[in-house]
Amino acid sequence: MTYSITLKTYQQTALDALAAFARAARTKSPALAFGERAGRPYNLDAFGPQVPCVCLRIPTGGGKTVLAAHAVPLLAREWQGSDAPVAVWLVPSDAIRQQTLKALQTPGHAYRTALTDAYGEGLQVCTLDDVAQIAPPDWGRHAVVVVATIQSFRIEDAGQRNVYSFSEGFEPHFKGAPEGAMACLHDLPDAVVTAQDAAQDATGVLAGFVGQPRWSLANWLALHRPLVIVDEAHNTKTDKSFTALQRLNPAFILELTATPIAAKTNVLYHVSAQELAAEDMIKLPIVLAEHPEGWPAAVFGAVQTQRKLEAEALKDEAEGHGYVRPIVLFQAQNVGDEMPPEALRRYLVDELNLPDNQIVVATGTQRGLDDIDLAARHCPVRFVITVQALREGWDCPFAYVLCSLQKLTSATAVEQLLGRVLRMPHARRRGREALNRAYAHVCAAEFSAAAHALADRLIQHMGFEALDVASMLAPPSSYPLFGEEYEQNSPLAPAPQALIATNFEAIAATPELLAVPGVREQTIAGAAQVVVAGHIEASTEALMLAQVRGAKKQEQLREQVARHNALVAASVAPASRGVPFAPVPTLAYRTDAQAPLWPLEQGAVLGTVELDLLSPQAVQLPGFHVVQESNVIEIDVKDARVTLRPTDVQQMAMDYGASSITADTLVRWLDQSLHKALHAPLAGITQSQRRAFLAAVVNHQLHACGLPLVVLAQARFQLARCIALHVGDLRDQAATRQFRQLVLQNGQAGAWLVESDWARPHVFAPGRYPAPVASRYSGRYQFTRHYFAVLADLKDGGEEFQCAQLIDRHPQVRQWVRNLDTAPCGFALPTSRGRFFADFVAELVDGRVALLEYKGAHLLSDPYEIEKSQVGALWAQASAGKAVFGWLTRQQDGKSLAQQLDTVLA
Structure with a gap:
């Protein structure tokens, strides 16, 4: 029986972040790509500037193993451009190794399915002891995943580990290895047979190998530049672990942990408890x-x-x-x-x-x-x-x-x-x-x-x-x-609940502090300590910090104050107290006055769109350009340049790059790759239609653009990505035309009848606010009417922050939500391209609900932004006065932001 796992939204988002980083790192550098996406400096560790090492931070219960299983084919595709990668999956203990190995070897298990969906049943999952049993021709033809403990590689004396020992059993593997590939082993720690090794070898075998790479398990893995997955990665931030990972000659290191060591870890994506609960x-x-x-x-x-x-x-x-x-x-x-x-x-x-x-x-x-x-x-x-x-x-x-x-x-x-x-x-x-x-x-x-x-x-x-x-x-x-x-x-x-109170051991009860409401002196364990109940204002924190000497102790006190204030905020937030939020109507449509009411979604509009994928415009790829110079291939995909060299291109089972490759073989590969892609760009199109379209695309590149088939095959991963982007553009263009005609015309000239659907409203529920950690609001201003204790996607300062302050203080607002662009937790309206998540949703004191979107001046003339404003106005119009929509800017028709808000909520 096959048990597939439908990825959770946060898992897919984490994988999307990983894929985007890998693509950017190929065209730039890991450091630049990480800095752009994470907004923090990249820590090079010991792996150099060209070997990416990033971490997905997943709290307890978040499903690290399923993410790792999906990450292997993702990184093979986006970083290596390989159909048959070698991956080394490192775990912290033998018990976890056995558990992981069993899951990855069991037919039908969800973790194995994530790999076999990409590589078929030819996938090899093995222990270190079984590596030598995989036939040399299978390397590069089938994906290989080796599950081991980090301890198997982590030791100062390489001779004490079998993985580094010379083994004549690996002779068939190394005898056929290209000399150019073997050269990379000379730069790895303890990879080459030394004169001292030969002198200590009682068999005399090593005497003929001095200065040459060992025939060892570790060198064989290093020869294939494996993808390295490190589970519980916080345990591997030692010099011995760094050396062990260097010996593997990794192509990419993906770390997974709940508790990364901040100064030594490049956290690319951090999953929150709210995301897990949602x-x-x-x-x-x-x-x-x-x-x-x-x-x-x-x-x-x-x-x-x-x-x-x-x-x-x-x-x-x-x-x-x-x-x-x-x-x-x-x-x-x-x-x-x-x-x-x-x-x-x-x-x-x-x-x-x-x-x-x-x-x-x-x-x-x-x-x-x-x-x-x-x-x-x-x-x-x-x-x-x-x-x-x-x-x-x-x-x-x-x-x-x-x-x-x-x-x-x-x-x-x-x-x-x-x-x-x-x-x-x-x-x-x-x-x-x-x-x-x-x-x-x-x-x-x-x-x-x-x-x-x-x-x-x-x-x-x-x-x-x-x-x-x-x-x-x-x-x-x-x-x-x-x-x-x-x-x-x-x-x-239970005992009656009191205000959240925190005792501060290092703080003395000065008269200035005791004058602050909520601050008292209390004897705890025989010692007098300051206890603070309720929110700690910045002025109170300053009085406390004045008593502490040293930057480290002051930072610890700030963290304690922040934790206290977070607990206080959670205890008073409406969602935490079980207060309901008013239901928000969704949009629905009828094809005519007698037809049933259906939810209005982008899919309904796309269902009426027919793409002509064989038109001259469709088979051309304007974003795909290949230039071949000697042994280097430059590929541009939507202005992102990738450089391929012969050593970068790993062979497939049908030997891509060989003169025997056919256009039909490439078309079949493209069909399988795009059909299995995470976002299925050709979904809804039959296989015969897909094959005809892909054959036309390949023929256009071969004949109209004059690209050799071998070059096109070597660039196949970039070609598949460009096709997916191109089809997406064609869908967007067709959907925009159809959306304007069917939805925005609202009942005119054959358009649909759009109505509010109060029977299936959106509900903001307590515990359903999956705020990403990286975008949390952490400023000093205390919002008093936000429905949830956590507030996401809001920076401290700027125009959106000012808008949020005005909403929080407005006398017409009972409570409000910083809307998340995450379905189904955030509230969305349909658009031609998908969904529009307005910035703020407010419940008003008179029972109405308000949808409020703030836009910077540079976006006001953007066609898609104009479409969003039209959809919002249509939503409010359909509610019969029970909902209002505000399209807010810094200045509009001579009105300030505060005046615009007054007008909308009046």
Whole structure:
């Protein structure tokens, strides 16, 4: 059975960012390409300016492995121009290696499918020990993925690792290698046989190889310039790891981690917790119950939560949402303390009367989880007891509740257990809201203290940002289980929630500070400390910073203040408090007055468009130019120049670049490549139509442009990209004409009838604001009416920032959202090219909704921007006065921005 995974929006966005970087790095340099996209300097590390090394930062639960599987063919296509790449997939431990290897070798597994979709079943996935068994002719004809641990390559003395040892078993491989390719090995660390090696060789074999590259596994991999995937890359930022990666002679290094080392990592794309939650990858919020009474109350609370969740799960299954059995992960105390694992198990059985078969103990000495399928319906386990980390690679798909009997500030493995609890079963939202949240019961004096301790774990060890964490934690009073109130005097009853308060150990209670509202002095652990509740203003922060000496300590204090303010903002944001946002009507259409109402989307318009792909205009590629000079080929694709040399072009199974290549073979390759492309540029066109179009394109390049077939074949990846861009342009042109006629004419001369669709409105839901980390607002100004605690795509300062301030302060605005250009979380209107996501959506005090778009003066005359304004006006007109649209600029008809906003919202 084949299990394919439909990529989540953030996963596709991350891969798109990687593809765009790879294309730009080919035409410029990795450093320039990274700087343009990330807005930060590029760290060269030890790999030099020509070997890209970038990182995708994916928090716990984000699916790093599936991204890695899709990244291999992407980088082979966009960076190497290869149909048969060699990839070395490095993981941090042998347990993870075995798990990854099994998934990539299992027919039908989603990770393997991502590779076989690109390379077919000829794909070779192997261990280091199996590399020599792959026949030499298969290298360059089939994709090869080698799964290994970084430790296999990481050592100072190369002779201590088999991968670097001379092996006569590799003679058939090296004997046929071109001398020019072998020359690159001379520049690698420990790649060449030395006189000392020969002197220490008891067999005498090495005496004849002094000064020549070893016949070794590492050299064989290095000869093929592999793509290197590094999982948990934060573990590889050492000198030994750098040397190990250098020995592999990588073509491209892709790192994946939740917690990169900032000064040593080129983070190209950073996924946020909000993005994971919006895609149902993790459960949010974490409903955090604190139990100052001690561990008995925490244990009782966790058991009660499990019982109520299981009752909900049974109802959820009956409603068609599949089987789930909520599980509690207990983090017991250490042996020698009051409640170690066995004592907790006895307490659960003897005092709380839980069936013994529902409880499993999993520690370093007790392996109760071995050979248990926790997801199986017949499995009775509902409670798992551990102390430290569970074994690597272990997963608990139904984990819902974390109960830690240790202090969160000292518990060494709470983040791993929390990571299990955060994952959403089957990455699919449940029908019952209680099953879309995670739960934590901890032994802490108050919610604020527990939230701070848990936030530290989420930020420092699990890859989440402070602004994310602020909206991830909530007290039980905000989310009572199934809408019930907690019983009075129950051990499960939470303490009343107070304002978020933070104690600052290094700050003295000066009279100036104590005069600030919310600042008090409190004795904690026998020492007087400053405690601040509520938002910390810049002036208060300045008073605190004045007491701290040293740049590093001041930066730590700023981070603590920022984290505190984020927690405060999350606690007061309307979405965090469960306040609903007014529904926003979508657009729909009828073909005539008696026809049914259909959602108005770009696809509906495109469905009426017929492209003539055999016209003279269609078969020409105005953006594709090839110039061949001696052994160098220059290719321009839409003004992006790529240089190919013979050594850059790897051979396909049919030996591209050979004189036997035919035009029909190239057409078949183009058809397969474009059909499998991520965005399917020729979707909706039959294979016979595609083949006829591609044959006409190839013939035009051969005969009208005079390009040799061999050169065209060598430039096939660039040719495929240019065809995709060209077809996209043709679609845009045709769709623009059709959109203007069918939609913007609104009922005139055969156009569609456009209406508001209040039956299928857009809803801004709490926890559904996937704000990218790189574009978060982090300025000093405090927005008070933004619906979500996090605010995205807004810089501190500038015209859009001024517009947001005016909206936030306007007396007609109840609450507003900085709209994201991410479907389905952001609100969009259809256009001829896709969707238009206006900058701001506001709910007004009189119940209307407003769509507000700010435009700089340089865009006012752009035809596509004009089309957006027309669609917005059509949307407002169709609402019968229930919605308004504002097209705002710095100055318009003599009105300032504030005056324009007054006019729109009046």
